[in-house]
Each structure stands twice: as structure tokens, then as C-alpha cells.
Amino acid sequence: MSAIRLVFHAVVVLLCATSVDAAHCNGGQLEETDINSDILSYVNAERQKVRDGAQQNGPSGNPATLPAAKTMPDLSWDCNLETEAINILATANCPSFSLPSPPAYASLYSQDDYMDQTFPFVIQTFIGRIGQFSFDDVTTSEVKFSSGMLTEYATLIRASTTGIGCAKMNCVGKSNAILCLTNDP
16 A cells, blocks of 8 residues: 555656746746747747838838848847846846846846736837837848837847847836846847
């Protein structure tokens, strides 16, 4: 009887261990399915529009669409960038979130005191700005960008940006921050 009980407990432990969700990166926060569905799928769908020359340049941009990208790989998850984002957020002071600016990376930062932000909400907000604002310096072969409301969009869509890593920090109440770093400053 004790052998059956031992086998039963071993099976239960194995089932529990295999059903526990694990972070994709060692020491990371996000699971692979969440990385793909909550971040990469949105960004790579937008990058595909730019690759195809099908992305509108805002509500009334001139030209009406952005030029097709000559080369633009899909964005991929970078565990080192996720770790760096986690480390930067760990230095933040809840709830003010005064963050150091990492010079080696481009950063996408969102903080809210009133609602629990999610990765899809933040990423879609950054990507969605192209529907509200236009790039001013666009030719048939290139888009030049310096600053403004499309900073985060440009960071995510830049052809030389190939890696991203994100992290989230929660404070007491609903105050939280999301920080994403890309490999191209």
C-alpha cells in the first residue's frame, strides 16, 4: 500500500511540475507564449506592413504610405535585454519610477498610477500612434525621424532593431511600470 501511495505522490508531483508555467529566459518574467502573443505578434505584424509598403503614414501624411522596407527582419526576444529591463526596474522607486536611461539601448517606457497595464496594451498603444500622427520627412526610399509622438513606434519599426526584451514592475495598488529595451539605440 505504501508503494502505491509513493507512486501516486510521485505522479502528482510530476504533473504539478509540468503544469507550472516557467519563464522563457533564465531569471526572466515572461513565458514564451506570452512573449509571442503579447509582444512579438503585434510588433512583427506592424513590421510586415512596413516591409510590404502597406503602412499608412498617419491620418494625413505625405506620402500617404511609408515606403516598403528594403530589409526588415522580424523582431525576436532577447533574454539579455529582458534581464537588463528587470535590473533597471529594480532600481526604480515605487511609485515614482524614476529610471536611469540606458545609453546602449533604446527604451520604451510606460507607467500608470491608475490601471494595471498589460504588455499588449502598452505595445498596441505605441504601435497605434501611427494612426494618429505622421512622419514628416518621408521620401520614396526612406523615413527620417528625430523625435516626437512617434518615437516609440519608430524604435519598434526601425529595420536595424532586431531584438527586444521587456519587464514589468508592480507597486502597491494599481501603480506599475513596463519597460522594454531594444538592441538599437
